[in-house]
Amino acid sequence: MSILASVPLAPRDPILGLTEQFAADPRAGKVNLGVGVYLDENGKVPLLECVRIAEQQLAATPGPRGYLPIDGMASYNTAVRELIFGAGSELVASGRLVTIEALGGTGALKIGAEFLKVASPQRRLLISDPSWENHQALFSRAGFDVASYRYYDPVRRGIDIDGMLADLTAAEPGTVVVLHACCHNPTGYDLTPEQWERVAAVVVGRGLVPFLDLAYQGFATDVEADAAVPRRFATLGIPVLVASSFSKSFSLYGERVGGLSIVTADADEAARVLSQVKIAVRTTYSNPPTHGAALVSRVLGDAGLRTQWDAELSGMRERIKAMRQALREGLEAHGVTDMGFVTDQVGMFSYCGLSAEQMRALRAEHGVYGTDAGRICVAALNQANVEQVAAAIAAVR
Numbered sequence: 001m002s003i004l005a006s007v008p009l010a011p012r013d014p015i016l017g018l019t020e021q022f023a024a025d026p027r028a029g030k031v032n033l034g035v036g037v038y039l040d041e042n043g044k045v046p047l048l049e050c051v052r053i054a055e056q057q058l059a060a061t062p063g064p065r066g067y068l069p070i071d072g073m074a075s076y077n078t079a080v081r082e083l084i085f086g087a088g089s090e091l092v093a094s095g096r097l098v099t100i101e102a103l104g105g106t107g108a109l110k111i112g113a114e115f116l117k118v119a120s121p122q123r124r125l126l127i128s129d130p131s132w133e134n135h136q137a138l139f140s141r142a143g144f145d146v147a148s149y150r151y152y153d154p155v156r157r158g159i160d161i162d163g164m165l166a167d168l169t170a171a172e173p174g175t176v177v178v179l180h181a182c183c184h185n186p187t188g189y190d191l192t193p194e195q196w197e198r199v200a201a202v203v204v205g206r207g208l209v210p211f212l213d214l215a216y217q218g219f220a221t222d223v224e225a226d227a228a229v230p231r232r233f234a235t236l237g238i239p240v241l242v243a244s245s246f247s248k249s250f251s252l253y254g255e256r257v258g259g260l261s262i263v264t265a266d267a268d269e270a271a272r273v274l275s276q277v278k279i280a281v282r283t284t285y286s287n288p289p290t291h292g293a294a295l296v297s298r299v300l301g302d303a304g305l306r307t308q309w310d311a312e313l314s315g316m317r318e319r320i321k322a323m324r325q326a327l328r329e330g331l332e333a334h335g336v337t338d339m340g341f342v343t344d345q346v347g348m349f350s351y352c353g354l355s356a357e358q359m360r361a362l363r364a365e366h367g368v369y370g371t372d373a374g375r376i377c378v379a380a381l382n383q384a385n386v387e388q389v390a391a392a393i394a395a396v397r
């Protein structure tokens with residue numbers, strides 16, 4: 001009997017599986033609000049102008065493609081840490097910050113998980129309720145005992161900060177806590193600075209290990225403001241892990257460009273941590289690819305291209321806000337007056353309050369794809385589809 005004969009069929013991925021389903025849907029007017037991908041007014045993944053120019057420059061001086069170091073391209077890693085922690089920061093200068101190039105934010109989370117298994121005596125990990133679907137799957141698969149802390153209050157439509165603090169306070173010391181640094185996925189509700197202070201106090205007081213997921217830097221307020229949480233946590237005097245990504249902010253989804261940063265106590269600790277992280281990388285994919293990192297480090301290392309990137313990122317952010325407003329107005333025109341919260345949420349997503357059954361009806365009857373959990377990607381709305389989406393939501397409610 002073949003070992004393959006009894007392999008069970010796994011369910012589709014709750015997010016990327018929707019893209020597969022969407023691709024197979026023959027209907028002309030279908031709209032994919034399932035996956036977290038920013039689409040422009042024409043419904044296309046944009047090629048940022050700063051990236052196009054950087055790519056032209058790279059093509060004009062083609063170089064050999066030898067292996068990168070296990071931890072990635074040095075200029076890229078510098079750009080990552082400066083973007084997250086601030087170019088002039090003491091931390092960046094201190095030698096106690098470890099940063100490696102990772103294969104997107106997911107790759108950073110996975111390498112972080114592999115590293116934590118070596119560093120941490122216990123395997124408990126908390127994610128927000130709800131959280132990005134893949135957090136649960138990724139950390140369970142990596143051997144963690146994953147539970148959740150309260151985060152979203154569906155009745156009040158906001159954050160259950162008391163529940164969150166109570167659950168964190170009840171966690172065993174050493175528990176890893178995955179926190180969304182900005183643009184919470186899937187809800188679109190972020191903690192206020194004052195609430196972050198309370199969370200930080202519990203994290204320090206209970207000896208928890210914060211693992212910050214920073215996949216949307218620049219999509220809430222701007223690049224600097226959206227780095228406030230990692231910068232604050234880096235001052236707490238405890239180990240902090242940060243998984244970051246350029247998929248969204250550079251529209252480089254397919255290049256898999258991200259980073260894993262770990263704040264350590266001193267340069268000696270940093271060297272030991274890096275040595276272990278490198279083993280995790282080496283035994284997973286050996287070393288990372290060159291192209292995406294070359295593009296990002298070129299853009300961030302050139303004043304003109306950097307300015308161009310800031311403007312393009314701001315353009316994406318503002319267009320998302322305009323789409324939130326248009327969706328709200330469209331819903332109101334269809335008599336849906338209790339979904340004004342779409343303009344309060346931030347980032348690419350709206351947790352729209354529809355049940356799994358309603359989300360399935362949205363797909364089946366209207367060709368509008370969102371996750372069963374009730375998440376829609378408002379960054380994929382445009383002037384041509386927003387009215388259709390508003391009408392569809394109104395129809396299934």
Ligand code: LMR
Nearest residue numbers: 015034035036037132185
């Ligand atoms: C999402 O949440 O849709 C994105 O982060 C894409 C993904 O990998 O799930």
